[in-house]
Amino acid sequence: MRQRYDPGMTTRPAHIDVTQLADRLYMIDAQMEGMAERLSCYLYDTLEPLLIDAGPATSFDHLCQVLDHIGIDALATILVTHVHIDHGGAAGHFAQRFPDARVAVHHVGAPHLARPARLWNSTARIYGEETLRAKWGEMIPVPNDRIDALFEGDAVSIGTPTDLQILDTPGHAKHHVTIFDPESGGMYVGDTVGLCYPHGHGIQPNTPPPDFDPRALTGQLRRMASLDPSFVGFAHFGPRHDAQQALVESEERIWEWVSLIEGLARLPEDEASRALAVDTLERFRSAGASTKQLTFYDTASGRWDMHLSGVRRWIHQQGARPITGTEDEV
Numbered sequence: 421m422r423q424r425y426d427p428g429m430t431t432r433p434a435h436i437d438v439t440q441l442a443d444r445l446y447m448i449d450a451q452m453e454g455m456a457e458r459l460s461c462y463l464y465d466t467l468e469p470l471l472i473d474a475g476p477a478t479s480f481d482h483l484c485q486v487l488d489h490i491g492i493d494a495l496a497t498i499l500v501t502h503v504h505i506d507h508g509g510a511a512g513h514f515a516q517r518f519p520d521a522r523v524a525v526h527h528v529g530a531p532h533l534a535r536p537a538r539l540w541n542s543t544a545r546i547y548g549e550e551t552l553r554a555k556w557g558e559m560i561p562v563p564n565d566r567i568d569a570l571f572e573g574d575a576v577s578i579g580t581p582t583d584l585q586i587l588d589t590p591g592h593a594k595h596h597v598t599i600f601d602p603e604s605g606g607m608y609v610g611d612t613v614g615l616c617y618p619h620g621h622g623i624q625p626n627t628p629p630p631d632f633d634p635r636a637l638t639g640q641l642r643r644m645a646s647l648d649p650s651f652v653g654f655a656h657f658g659p660r661h662d663a664q665q666a667l668v669e670s671e672e673r674i675w676e677w678v679s680l681i682e683g684l685a686r687l688p689e690d691e692a693s694r695a696l697a698v699d700t701l702e703r704f705r706s707a708g709a710s711t712k713q714l715t716f717y718d719t720a721s722g723r724w725d726m727h728l729s730g731v732r733r734w735i736h737q738q739g740a741r742p743i744t745g746t747e748d749e750v
């Protein structure tokens with residue numbers, strides 16, 4: 421009989437940060453890139469323990485320490501919201517460490533976990549090989565026969581009477597699933613709803629190429645709202661319990677960004693990226709963010725040119741179609 425984890429345990433090492441969200445449900449700070457409040461993983465400590473998002477390989481040792489600390493000696497499932505390296509990068513490492521675990525991932529993302537070279541190379545084109553290795557670490561393949569390919573409507577068992585439900589939610593990436601837990605009402609959205617840090621200054625869209633699609637996203641955000649979640653579990657970072665508000669806010673921010681970037685069409689990439697950063701950080705500043713928090717937002721948003729190019733690519737694909745005005749589009 422293993423001991424139930426108590427978040428108030430006095431023996432907890434200072435760098436281990438676990439928040440209990442419901443019975444046997446925890447949020448773990450993955451300490452991504454050595455920083456607090458950058459990446460949340462969610463853990464069901466049930467009969468069939470399940471971890472949502474593997475994090476990058478550079479967070480793997482830390483996550484293992486946290487699992488040890490909670491008393492998890494075996495995972496049944498590592499469920500990756502999407503295969504971007506900050507979410508799926510350590511999937512192969514987890515598969516190696518827990519030889520009986522399954523790795524569950526959107527069917528489009530599955531080949532990238534089995535053969536990570538293409539994913540690695542395309543990400544390295546954005547960040548540079550050395551930076552990528554230092555930032556997120558090496559991926560190792562997940563054996564084909566250990567992967568469960570997820571589709572819309574799938575149910576994933578955690579060993580309780582109620583399974584987790586899988587929603588196919590493109591918009592941030594075509595290989596993105598959202599996980600809904602009808603029992604707690606928790607909805608784990610990966611990067612679909614955007615970035616939302618716990619300092620309380622609101623949501624920032626997360627719009628990388630090549631898959632960013634605001635129309636698809638809008639449809640998914642409304643579908644998520646219709647399930648009336650009790651909280652939205654962001655990957656970056658943590659839960660928001662005003663779920664309906666968060667989903668509406670996300671839609672508004674996305675279309676504001678699209679309009680803003682459309683208005684920057686004449687500027688070269690570097691100037692437009694800077695303008696996007698200035699505008700976004702100014703919004704956080706006027707919402708009350710301190711200088712230190714603004715530095716965090718700037719770092720945590722990743723590459724502004726990446727967000728810019730994701731939106732520009734989508735605008736370009738629309739050709740002569742009107743860009744904004746979502747009402748009758750979804």
Ligand SMILES: [Zn+2]
Pocket residue numbers: 504506507611655656
């Ligand atoms: Zn991410």
